[in-house]
Amino acid sequence: MWLALDGELESRAMQEQIVTQLRAIVGPDGILTDPAALLAYESDGLTLKRHRPELVLLPRDTGETAQCMRVLHEYGIPLVPRGAGTGLSGGATPVPNGVLVGTARMRDVLELNVEDRFARVQAGVVNVDLTRCCDDDGLFYAPDPSSQMACTIGGNVAENSGGPHCFKYGSTTRHILGLVIVTATGEVLRLDESEVDPDGFDLVGLFVGSEGMFGVATEITVRLTPIPPVTETLLAIFKALDPCCDAVSDLIAARLEPSAIEILDKLTIQAVEASVFAAGYPQEAEAVLLLEVEGREAAVEDTVERMLPILEAHGLLEVRRARDAGERRKLWAGRKGAFGAMGRIAPDLYVADVVVPRTRLREIVRYATDVCTERNLKISNVFHAGDGNLHPNISYDRRDEEEVARVLEAGDLIMEACIEYGGSLSGEHGVGLEKQAMMSRLFTPDDLSVMERVRRCLDPDMRLNPGKMFPVRSCKEVRPRLAGSSGESV
């Protein structure tokens, strides 16, 4: 029951009235109220935090979303936008008394413009499907989160998602040209620009990465990138993790420009090799570096030639080159399947996501390992080394409360160390619920206050994804209100 009404009967009647209104908009397939069906929406990839939504709405397009949002606005009901629920920071965790608005039925590619290299898609289009729809035309969509087989473009926009190839191509924000947004009040905001840098504020740039707090993106215009003529994938094998990290710092300092630089440590390698994602990584290695170089043939050869002496100077044992597209796919499948493969180590996985200056990789990796070892936790590392974006992954069993406490403590210590090293709390997963308490360590009260003011002016009732990102500094929560009355915060 989400309405705070006086009598239960009246409350139930009101609830039924609202459900009827919403069902009339989205049809019977677009609304989930059955508790069994709602179970699947209790959390996103951050399974430590769960809350069953009151109902789930699955509108088919901008119009239906706008109508639903108007109804939710009328009754003051908080809502959480959700893509595929693959996020790892709790950004799509339902909120008390709230509704989930999912984009699972918005899966159409609305326009593909090969000449001007852009596509206009509905928010629920799966990341990898976007590339599939344009690769015959020699184009691809560059941001490639590890969850790209399932995650949606709308979710990528909300979290400003990354991926291994963001080292060269940049995070999602650099690939979004336009948006259609449904605001908290149900108004449709078209920021659908496929021209360059229009005058006025960069509302698209502001919206990307706003974690569902400014509106629901329903249509997205993305920039497509030409598929490079030549791609070389290398697997560099190291006898220890520290020199592997140092090699990355030196590659960056040498101003070499591969398109991806990824590190996998021994425990990750073993988990991958024991799984369906087995990629042929050497299980005796302490660490491997997965490198990809793209471009014209001469440029690729030149970059590889320059990289090798740097790798050798750091104790490179062996370098393997993918011989064909099949081998390349296999190497990447291992990398992208690494999180899934860790299910072999323990039933649950805490995926940290922190960033440090690229000159400090070795220190933070060493620190994270020590923190976990001291707490008798299993840590594995697989990360976007080229961007300084680490994913220390801690395997645990959530049924063991004491172990969960140790995991959370280790996660906090790693984040604090990153801040101390000049780093940040998230490189690609967002803040969500997971890191909100740490925000006040990174930002001053004034920094946070300005962000909150911006949020409040775009969603004055604070009904969009409430209780996320910002640290709780006072006991405030959004309560729904009856039609015609003013909203209340208590």
Next chain:
Amino acid sequence: MSALLEALAKEGIEGELLGEQPLALPTNEVQVQAVLRRAHTDGIRVLPMGLGSKLEWCRPEYSSNADLLLSTRRLDTIVDYVPGDGTLTAQAGCTMAQLEERVRAGGHRLTPAVARPDVSTLGGVLAAGLSGPDRQKRGPVRHHVLGMRVALSDGTLARSGGRLVKNVTGFDLHRLYTGSRGTLCVLLEASLRLFPRADDHTHLVREEAELGGLLTRCANLRALESEPLAWTMENHGGPWRLHVALEGRGRAHEEDVRDVERVLDPQEVLRGSDADEAFDGLRDLEAAGGWGEARVLTRPSRLSAVLRKLDEEEGLQITAQMGFGELRLHLPGLGEVSSERQVERLGELRQILTPLGARLEPRTVQAQAHAELASALATQPALDWMHRLQDELDPKAQFRSPSFPGRRA
């Protein structure tokens, strides 16, 4: 000396008169904060600026309406340059030339490559949201701003982002501030992503009296695998000239040059420092406008049609970025034609461009034309969001800055 400057002087904040307007010249963030706090309390209208090279973008009455000009030019410290990390953090008053020189020594290149870097400050460039011809390869400047420190109209100091090449913590308010033209805040400090400086540079030019032949070559250039640093068409010297700037290393660079030569059949192929000079010339075309510049935005696929149509018009100097669909139009300025004629001319151009799917944006044009063009730039809901943001961050309408998005009526 104005009473306002005298009052500021008592707080240790220097200033001078610029024409008849008082200009505050704080030397640190605390002084900027003090100026803004006083302005907030006393209802003083402030126009933020760097060295003032883009003040022409304002509607003229905006700069004259300000009670106080506030320049960040004396906040000119390079805070941090980490060659091993490829990032630079600098105060807003550093000139782009100062920054370019510093990072060149570490093997990096700064983007955007703006016109007149010696008189353009970092804060001014970011506030203007300027990109240079290198946008072709690097993308727009807003993609490379990693974080910012700003002062709001009430003197609140706030940061967003950081100094990291990848970071999604908190809202990207620096994206909002970039290109906000002093309407939301005073930029104090920014961190930028840098790019490796290439070993080899080549600049190729072909000149033709007729536009048609060059447009055919452009279509063929688009199909090449080479990725130029800049790709610009212009008619500033009379005939049309197509420039392609390439950068790279060794054999791969030579391969790019050969491909472009084959398609372009250039009359000039400049190497090394000559190529750098030619590229600087391209940058400076952006500053050639004077009081009569407008911008045209369109999709790259529509550029040929737009250029053909504009080529039929008399008295236009055009710079077209062929890879990303931006044109600068340099019209006869107010010294050469009457104010009414400029308004009329811009109206004519808009009539020509709109059916082609291109839109005209004002830059240094007459006030009435500026207002008319700006009013058509965004849909009403988007304008509403912009106004709400302005009302929130500058509730007293204290910043007197360029007109778009303007203040809520």
